[in-house]
Amino acid sequence: MNALYMILGTLIALGVLVTFHEFGHFWVARRCGVKVLRFSVGFGTPLLRWHDRQGTEFVVAAIPLGGYVKMLDEREGEVPAELLDQSFNRKPVRQRIAIVAAGPIANFLLALLFFWVLAMLGSQQVRPVIGHVEEGSLAAKAGLAAGQEIVAIDGDPVVGWSQVNLQLVRRLGESGVLNIATRVDDGSAEQAHQLALASWLKGADEPDPLASLGIRPWRPALPPLLAQFDPEGPAQAAGLKVGDRLLALNDEPIDEWQQVVDKVRAHPGEAVSFTVERDGQRLDVPVTLAARGEGEARSGYLGAGVKGGEWPAHMLREVSYGPLDAVGQGLQRTWTMSVLTLDSLKKMLFGELSVKNLSGPITIAKVAGASAQSGVGDFLNFLAYLSISLGVLNLLPIPVLDGGHLLFYLIEWTRGRPLSERVQGWGVQIGISLVVGVMLLALINDIGRL
Secondary structure (H helix, E strand, C coil), rough: HHHHHHHHHHHHHHHHHHHHHHHHHHHHHHHCCCCEEEEEEEEEEEEEECCCCCCCCEEEEEEEEEEEEEEECCCCCCCCCHHHHHHHHCCCHHHHHHHHHHHHHCCCCEEEECCCCCCCHHHEEEEEEEEEEEECCCHHEEECCCCEEEEEECECCCHHHHHHHHHCCCCCCCEEEEEECCCCCCCCCCCCEEEEEEECCCCCCCCHHHHCEEEEECCCCCCCCEEEEECCCCCHHCCCCCCCEEECCCCEEECCCCCCCCCCCCCCCCCEEEEEEEEEEEEEEEECCCCCCHHCCCCCECEEECCCCCCCCEEEEEEECCCHHHHHHHEEEEEEHHHHHHHHHEEEHCCCCHHHHHHHHHHHHHHHHHHHHEEEHHHHHHHHHHHHHHHHHHCCCCCCCHHHHHHHHHHHHHCCCCCCHHCCCCCCHHHHHHHHHHHHHHHHHHCCCC
16 A cells, blocks of 8 residues: 555656646746747656647656657757747747746746745644753753743744654754754743754764754654554564563663663664563563664664643644635745755755765655655645755756756847857757766665665
């Protein structure tokens, strides 16, 4: 079932995003009087094809990893004299810029639409109340403590943990002061806390912003009663079973699940002994824990889980907006995620953020499947984020991408004539090398995660 969700989620995601991107090029090209020869979603052998009244061929092809709009262009073949005025290369540079920019702009508009719908549908947020602060951590030194609710980070209000994490991710790799505002309850005054960052999590392969600050979110206490397993994890291999209640780890008593998580993470790759209660009997089960991550991020992994508990009503809040307010929320989220995506790319380029955080098609497929399985809201959220990433990446000034074409046309507009074909050819070769290199790196990262 998970594989089915992954396949369907990926096909729908790529189909929607690619179609909308290419439709942006297509729609503006038609408005500028350019004859569109083909509108293709996917590459390779056509599965479906049809023509409209203006002669444009529409194609759904077998390889769903992109698409293209083919326009009449003298640089790609002979154009009949009566159609020269409909050729792309004969159009003013401003119209060519508009046609090329329309694809990425369409992606941003699609993300705005999804965020607008999500804002109106509303969501249930867990209040960002601190459950525990590690002694000697950055959070502890700044005066943060259990029971405080985070209400703003760097002056931006937050209503749930997802927003807290988003604001923290924006500061990865940076130095300076992180400002966090808290309060104890709804009626109390806000308290200001300043955390000193120094190349915070710079180059970390799997950064965990909250944990690195020493903050653990509040969550309801869960009994350590095993309910699920990773089929290839250490717990399953050691013989632990569904229904086992964990009583101790290395003779240290266990009362609730979070204690298990903390103790396991502290023993990566080590052999430990669990005392369990099974069918009224106490058993000692030796388990060799796996290890995940590298360096300081290295932690133990058991491969077992428990059933989720019920959240008390006062720890949850419903967040939704009317149609007009939802537009503002959509614009804000689209802008925030666009800036974050661009900033993350810059940090990777300058070594502030590890390139291992770059994801490729395998990770995208896994997230597509998981979000589709979680529900419509999560899937729309994923589509919005992916659409923004597609828009930002396509605007990078790299030849072969839309941003590279825009760069050439802007230079032509500025100097009054285009760059020579030889210079543009060099640029295309460099661009292809960069794109292929990044794709290979992302694929290697995906395989490493598997």
